[in-house]
Amino acid sequence: MKTKILYVEDEPFLGRIVKESLESRELDVHMVMDGLAVLPELEQFLPDLCVLDVMLPNLDGFSVAKEIRQRYPHLPILFLTAKTQVEDVVQGFGVGGNDYLRKPFSMEELIVRIDNLLRMNKNQSFAPVRNTQAIYLGNYEFWPQKFELRLNDQTRKLSHRENELLKILAENRHQTISRKDMLMRVWGDDSFFNSRNLDVYITRLREYIREDPKLQLVTIKGIGYHFITD
Amino acid sequence: MKTKILYVEDEPFLGRIVKESLESRELDVHMVMDGLAVLPELEQFLPDLCVLDVMLPNLDGFSVAKEIRQRYPHLPILFLTAKTQVEDVVQGFGVGGNDYLRKPFSMEELIVRIDNLLRMNKNQSFAPVRNTQAIYLGNYEFWPQKFELRLNDQTRKLSHRENELLKILAENRHQTISRKDMLMRVWGDDSFFNSRNLDVYITRLREYIREDPKLQLVTIKGIGYHFITD
DNA sequence: TTGCAATAAGGTTAAACAAGGTTAATGAAA
DNA sequence: TTTCATTAACCTTGTTTAACCTTATTGCAA
Numbered sequence: 001m002k003t004k005i006l007y008v009e010d011e012p013f014l015g016r017i018v019k020e021s022l023e024s025r026e027l028d029v030h031m032v033m034d035g036l037a038v039l040p041e042l043e044q045f046l047p048d049l050c051v052l053d054v055m056l057p058n059l060d061g062f063s064v065a066k067e068i069r070q071r072y073p074h075l076p077i078l079f080l081t082a083k084t085q086v087e088d089v090v091q092g093f094g095v096g097g098n099d100y101l102r103k104p105f106s107m108e109e110l111i112v113r114i115d116n117l118l119r120m121n122k123n124q125s126f127a128p129v130r131n132t133q134a135i136y137l138g139n140y141e142f143w144p145q146k147f148e149l150r151l152n153d154q155t156r157k158l159s160h161r162e163n164e165l166l167k168i169l170a171e172n173r174h175q176t177i178s179r180k181d182m183l184m185r186v187w188g189d190d191s192f193f194n195s196r197n198l199d200v201y202i203t204r205l206r207e208y209i210r211e212d213p214k215l216q217l218v219t220i221k222g223i224g225y226h227f228i229t230d
Numbered sequence: 231m232k233t234k235i236l237y238v239e240d241e242p243f244l245g246r247i248v249k250e251s252l253e254s255r256e257l258d259v260h261m262v263m264d265g266l267a268v269l270p271e272l273e274q275f276l277p278d279l280c281v282l283d284v285m286l287p288n289l290d291g292f293s294v295a296k297e298i299r300q301r302y303p304h305l306p307i308l309f310l311t312a313k314t315q316v317e318d319v320v321q322g323f324g325v326g327g328n329d330y331l332r333k334p335f336s337m338e339e340l341i342v343r344i345d346n347l348l349r350m351n352k353n354q355s356f357a358p359v360r361n362t363q364a365i366y367l368g369n370y371e372f373w374p375q376k377f378e379l380r381l382n383d384q385t386r387k388l389s390h391r392e393n394e395l396l397k398i399l400a401e402n403r404h405q406t407i408s409r410k411d412m413l414m415r416v417w418g419d420d421s422f423f424n425s426r427n428l429d430v431y432i433t434r435l436r437e438y439i440r441e442d443p444k445l446q447l448v449t450i451k452g453i454g455y456h457f458i459t460d
Numbered sequence: 461t462t463g464c465a466a467t468a469a470g471g472t473t474a475a476a477c478a479a480g481g482t483t484a485a486t487g488a489a490a
Numbered sequence: 491t492t493t494c495a496t497t498a499a500c501c502t503t504g505t506t507t508a509a510c511c512t513t514a515t516t517g518c519a520a
Contacts, residue, residue, distance in 0.1 A: 093342040112323040220390040
C-alpha cells in the first residue's frame, strides 16, 4: 500500500503542483483546502503524514496541528508556509509540528524532508495499524479493520470503542501511553466521565487478553498505561 | 540526568556562542572541532543527539554522519551549515541526517528543532537501559520494561515509581547518585515533600532487595545513594 | 583531644488521599 | 429486544503526607 499524505493547502495553483509532484513519487495524496475539513478527512483517510499550510480559511494551520496532535501523538506534521519569522517557526514546533519549511521551497527539499519524517516515524505507531493485516499480540491476532480479536480458532467481535482502544494500545505497545491521548483519540475529549469510561474498557480488554499471560496491560498511576506483549 | 549533545563545529567563535547558549538551556554539550575526533568522542560521551557542521577539517560532516549512522541507527543528527544549495540538503538527508538548518540561523530555531528531534526520538534511542532485557542485580533479575523484579521463581510487580527509581539506581550502580538527580528523574522536581517521598521509596526498595545481602543501598548523607551489587 | 549537645538528614511506619478497578444498573440506538 | 455505551456505586491499590524515631555531622566546652 502506498504511503498516504494529507496535504492541507488553500492556494489551488501551488496545491495542484505539489500534489502532482508528490504523486509522481508514488505517494497517495489527499488535498484539503479548509482548516475545518482536516479532522474529518484525517479520520477517514488515516494518513502517514500531514503537510500543513499555516494560512488557511476558517481555522489556521497551527490550531489544526494542535487538534491533530491531541488525537494522534505520533503522526508527523510538516508545516509549509510563507511565514518566515523565527517566532512562527517556534510556534509551529510548539503546537507539535515536526518540521517547518519556508515558502518558496524546492520540491526536492520537501520530498527529502517528508521521507526523513516517515523514516524516523517508522517504528513509532500509527502506520502499522491500517491495511487488512493482523497485528500479532502474543498468541492473539488482532484484526482492527474487521473488529476482531482471535485466539487459535476462536474469534471475538469487538465493539467500536473496544477496537479503537486496542488499536491505540497495539500501536504504542512497549511505550507508555497517556490516559489523555487515549481519551482524546477514542472519545475526542478527556472529561471526568469519559475518564471513568476508559477504566471500564480497560477492564474489558484485560479480560479479553487474559488467556495469554505474556500480555500485560500495566497501569501507570497518574500517567497512563503500558502494554507489554512479550 | 541532562540531555547530551555532541556539537561538531570548527569555527571557534560561533562554536562558543552556540555551546554556551545550549548549556544555558540545561543541555550537556561536548564540542569537537575536527571530523576525525567525532567517532571516538561519540563512543565516550554517548550523546542523545549530534549537531554537525558540514565543512570540517580532515573529514567533512556528511562523511561523519554516514559513519555515525552505521553505528547508531537511531541517533538524531542535525546539520548546521552555510551550504544553501538544495543538492546539499538532499545529500544531508541522504547520508542519514534528520534535520538541516542553514547558516545564518537563529538560536531559537536551533533549539526548537533540537527539542523536536529529541521528542520524536524519545522511545527508540540507544540509552543504556532502554534496549536491555534484564539487568542482573545480585541474585535478582530486574526487568524494567516489564515493571518486574524477580528472585528465583518469584516475581514482584513494581509500581511506576518503584520501577523508575530502581532503574536509575541500576543504571548507576557502583557510583554515587545524587538525591537531586533521582528526584528530578522520578518526580520532575526536588521540592521538600518529594524529597521525603524518595525516602519512603528507598525504604521500600531496600525491603524488596533484602533477600540478597550482597545488594546494599548505601546512604551518603547530604549527597545521595550508592548502590552496591556485589 | 574528648565528650556532649544541637541540628539536620534520613529511616520507618501508618494514615489520608486520589487514581483506578470492578461490577452492575441505566440509557440510547440499531 | 438485543447490543453497546454510559453512569453509578463500591472496592482496591499506589502515592503522598505526616508523625515520630534513628543516625550522622557539626560546633563548642572541658
